[in-house]
Amino acid sequence: MSERVLMKGNEALAEAALRAGCRFFAGYPITPQTEILEYLSWRMDEVGGSYTQAESELAAVNMVFGAASGGARALTTSSGPGFSLKQEGISYLCASDLPAVIVNVMRIGSGLGDIAQGQGDYWQMTRGGGHGDYRTIVLAPNSVQENADLTYLAFDLAEKYRHPVLMASDAAIGQMIEAVELPEFKEHDIDKFDWSVKGGKVTEKYRKIQNIFYSMGPAYEDFLREKYAKMEAEEQRWESTAVEDAELVFVAFGISSRVCEEAVEGARAKGLKVGLIRPITLYPFPVKAFEEAKKVKAFMTNEMNLLAQMTDDVRLATGCKIPVYHSGSIFSISDTQELIARAEEVIRAAKGGDRT
Amino acid sequence: MKLKAPERVTFNKSGFCPGCGHGVAGRLIAEVAEEMGLADKLITTVDVACGSLHLEDWHFDTVMAAHGRTLVTAIGLKKVRKDNPVLAYYGDGAGYAIGMAETIHAGLRNDNVIAIVVNNAIYGMTGGQMAPTTLPGQKTTSSPYGKDAARFGKPFRIEDAYSGFDIGYLARGALVGAANINRAKKMIRKAFEKHMNNQGLCYVELLSPCPTNWNLAPLKAKDFLLDEMTKHFPLGEFKGGDAK
Ligand SMILES: Cc1ncc(C[n+]2csc(CCOP(=O)(O)OP(=O)(O)O)c2C)c(N)n1
Numbered sequence: 001m002s003e004r005v006l007m008k009g010n011e012a013l014a015e016a017a018l019r020a021g022c023r024f025f026a027g028y029p030i031t032p033q034t035e036i037l038e039y040l041s042w043r044m045d046e047v048g049g050s051y052t053q054a055e056s057e058l059a060a061v062n063m064v065f066g067a068a069s070g071g072a073r074a075l076t077t078s079s080g081p082g083f084s085l086k087q088e089g090i091s092y093l094c095a096s097d098l099p100a101v102i103v104n105v106m107r108i109g110s111g112l113g114d115i116a117q118g119q120g121d122y123w124q125m126t127r128g129g130g131h132g133d134y135r136t137i138v139l140a141p142n143s144v145q146e147n148a149d150l151t152y153l154a155f156d157l158a159e160k161y162r163h164p165v166l167m168a169s170d171a172a173i174g175q176m177i178e179a180v181e182l183p184e185f186k187e188h189d190i191d192k193f194d195w196s197v198k199g200g201k202v203t204e205k206y207r208k209i210q211n212i213f214y215s216m217g218p219a220y221e222d223f224l225r226e227k228y229a230k231m232e233a234e235e236q237r238w239e240s241t242a243v244e245d246a247e248l249v250f251v252a253f254g255i256s257s258r259v260c261e262e263a264v265e266g267a268r269a270k271g272l273k274v275g276l277i278r279p280i281t282l283y284p285f286p287v288k289a290f291e292e293a294k295k296v297k298a299f300m301t302n303e304m305n306l307l308a309q310m311t312d313d314v315r316l317a318t319g320c321k322i323p324v325y326h327s328g329s330i331f332s333i334s335d336t337q338e339l340i341a342r343a344e345e346v347i348r349a350a351k352g353g354d355r356t
Numbered sequence: 357m358k359l360k361a362p363e364r365v366t367f368n369k370s371g372f373c374p375g376c377g378h379g380v381a382g383r384l385i386a387e388v389a390e391e392m393g394l395a396d397k398l399i400t401t402v403d404v405a406c407g408s409l410h411l412e413d414w415h416f417d418t419v420m421a422a423h424g425r426t427l428v429t430a431i432g433l434k435k436v437r438k439d440n441p442v443l444a445y446y447g448d449g450a451g452y453a454i455g456m457a458e459t460i461h462a463g464l465r466n467d468n469v470i471a472i473v474v475n476n477a478i479y480g481m482t483g484g485q486m487a488p489t490t491l492p493g494q495k496t497t498s499s500p501y502g503k504d505a506a507r508f509g510k511p512f513r514i515e516d517a518y519s520g521f522d523i524g525y526l527a528r529g530a531l532v533g534a535a536n537i538n539r540a541k542k543m544i545r546k547a548f549e550k551h552m553n554n555q556g557l558c559y560v561e562l563l564s565p566c567p568t569n570w571n572l573a574p575l576k577a578k579d580f581l582l583d584e585m586t587k588h589f590p591l592g593e594f595k596g597g598d599a600k
């Protein structure tokens with residue numbers, strides 16, 4: 001049995017990365033991500049890895065690009081404005097077929113926004129926030145435990161697809177303290193890949209890390225199609241609560257899903273048939289989860305953003321056949337009682353009662 | 357005289373224009389790496405600009421970095437592959453415009469990589485626009501009446517910017533004429549030697565002709581480099597030097 005300890009979400013994430021074999025970190029301070037950087041500033045030395053506080057997020061993500069080229073498990077983390085600066089590197093990582101993990105501890109707002117929890121980066125994270133034709137796997141933890149578990153998983157997925165993996169954490173998950181069972185330490189051999197740069201004899205074929213369509217030509221399109229198809233087939237992850245007979249199904253991830261879990265319980269106690277689908281992968285979006293909702297009359301996302309960003313994906317998952325509502329605010333996590341009241345209204349309306 | 361091409365320079369078709377200094381720089385790096393017995397371990401990073409053409413003619417494991425991030429890409433790489441010599445290769449636009457923050461902070465931290473910066477006073481790859489190194493009065497496609505130094509600044513000099521930093525090695529050579537080329541090679545060799553001693557940032561800037569975007573025939577480009585460029589960019593060793 002591995003250790004069970006009390007930890008802050010950000011610190012659990014950092015520790016899990018080390019345990020996954022990550023030995024390279026570069027980052028830049030920004031709230032609410034900073035504890036990851038601070039933790040690794042001393043802890044990375046203890047495990048014999050490399051830690052750099054870079055001059056900017058741009059520098060940090062490109063250092064990660066370099067470390068990943070060399071075959072290392074590499075991590076960078078940020079929030080909001082800093083995560084925007086990571087986009088250059090994420091796009092280059094995708095183009096160059098390189099694994100890496102990039103964490104966004106989401107905060108609110110565009111521009112500077114503010115340091116409180118938010119979920120306004122959903123589109124940026126799931127649609128490929130940088131230039132070009134790419135997406136990345138996005139993992140959305142909703143507890144300190146999942147901050148650890150999903151970070152551990154993120155490195156494996158990045159390696160499986162030779163593709164960056166993003167973590168959509170948020171200020172609440174990052175700052176809260178909960179009990180967590182930390183995963184075991186595992187070793188990563190940086191020489192195990194044939195593609196990584198390491199030097200070689202003049203008689204050997206030399207390795208080039210570059211935009212892989214230079215070398216692939218027309219085969220590139222099929223290569224990419226297959227890569228994304230495989231992600232969509234194999235990596236959908238979600239958790240369902242009371243979905244089979246539910247007339248209203250909440251769809252929520254991260255900290256919002258915690259409130260929805262409570263709302264489901266409260267609504268059921270009042271006799272309302274309410275369930276919850278919690279996407280754990282935001283991309284690939286867990287469309288399979290929606291097949292279980294056979295009795296559903298309406299979906300309602302709960303997200304901390306104004307533009308109802310995830311509703312797009314819910315509509316696509318259900319072929320636009322079922323109404324999709326949005327609840328939530330930029331500024332705060334929803335109140336459980338209000339959510340139950342909204343659920344009741346929507347169910348009534350869906351059954352032909354008054355419109356909401 | 358018998359010339360032997362370095363094994364690490366392939367005979368693939370080269371994309372460099374006739375008279376370009378990049379080809380000379382690439383050859384010198386390969387020669388030094390071979391002579392020092394480091395060719396099997398050397399890893400290079402190149403910028404997306406004209407220097408990236410070395411991907412086709414160098415036989416080294418090479419990473420093509422984002423524009424201006426070549427140096428930090430090399431820094432990240434070196435930190436996880438401490439036993440490999442790691443060399444970042446890029447142009448003046450990459451280093452002194454878009455990558456200026458990275459240039460300064462690599463100097464401040466004295467990061468343990470070799471930097472070879474090809475200064476042709478212009479943005480070569482994108483067709484000859486003004487760079488921070490462009491000479492006062494020099495005509496480029498984005499300064500068609502000549503660079504107004506009062507508006508855009510004097511040519512940027514790395515030795516001024518790094519004057520307060522304790523870096524391993526800093527020198528400037530030129531890629532025209534046999535004597536200069538030999539001297540440039542010694543500088544590159546010294547950068548490699550100090551790099552192998554883990555002395556931090558070992559930085560060689562190389563003045564390099566870009567006949568195409570200077571609108572000069574190769575021989576005239578050589579004269580421009582020696583007569584005009586060196587007025588703003590003195591040749592020699594600035595830090596960690598002890599040679600002639
Ligand atoms: C972010 C970004 N901005 C702009 C460019 C376009 N670009 C490519 S190379 C280059 C300048 C090249 O000049 P330099 O670094 O001096 O190299 P040279 O070609 O002269 O050797 C520019 C502006 C780019 N690739 N990426």
Ligand code: SF4
Pocket residue numbers: 371372373374375376377378406476480481565566567568569
């Ligand atoms: S454009 Fe200039 S720098 Fe680029 S290959 Fe041609 S001569 Fe060299």
Ligand SMILES: [Mg+2]
Pocket residue numbers: 447448449474475476477478479480487
């Ligand atoms: Mg240039």
